[in-house]
Amino acid sequence: xxxxxxxxxxxxxLLGAAxxxxxxxxxxxxxxxxAASSLPIPPASSCYGLVRGVARPTLGDFLATPLxxxxxxxxxxxxxxxxxxxxxxxxxxxxxxxLFSYEYRFRTARGRLVPASLTCISTP
Numbered sequence: 001x002x003x004x005x006x007x008x009x010x011x012x013x014l015l016g017a018a019x020x021x022x023x024x025x026x027x028x029x030x031x032x033x034x035a036a037s038s039l040p041i042p043p044a045s046s047c048y049g050l051v052r053g054v055a056r057p058t059l060g061d062f063l064a065t066p067l068x069x070x071x072x073x074x075x076x077x078x079x080x081x082x083x084x085x086x087x088x089x090x091x092x093x094x095x096x097x098x099l100f101s102y103e104y105r106f107r108t109a110r111g112r113l114v115p116a117s118l119t120c121i122s123t124p
Contacts, residue, residue: 029079029086036113047120066102
């Protein structure tokens with residue numbers, strides 16, 4: 001993921017803009033996911049987990065974990081949207097060994113993530 005993509009996503013978050021999905025690219029799905037980073041995660045959600053020092057974790061808190069781990073090795077952010085169903089997969093490997101992956105699946109309505117549809121799958 002390039003610096004331009006990160007800057008665009010950060011600008012969208014700061015402006016509170018709702019990205020409109022116009023194509024089926026990773027960048028489009030990632031924009032929707034990042035725009036929902038302030039979404040609180042309820043304890044019953046598959047996305048819920050403990051974040052040290054954070055009383056009420058948000059989606060952004062859980063996105064920070066895999067994004068911060070993308071150092072050295074081979075890192076990939078892939079995904080896309082098919083109509084209103086999106087997915088973003090963040091993976092990190094070293095040589096032949098997969099170190100971790102985080103997958104976020106969600107639906108959208110009017111260009112925004114539908115909170116009840118968010119599903120998270122991670123592997124160590």
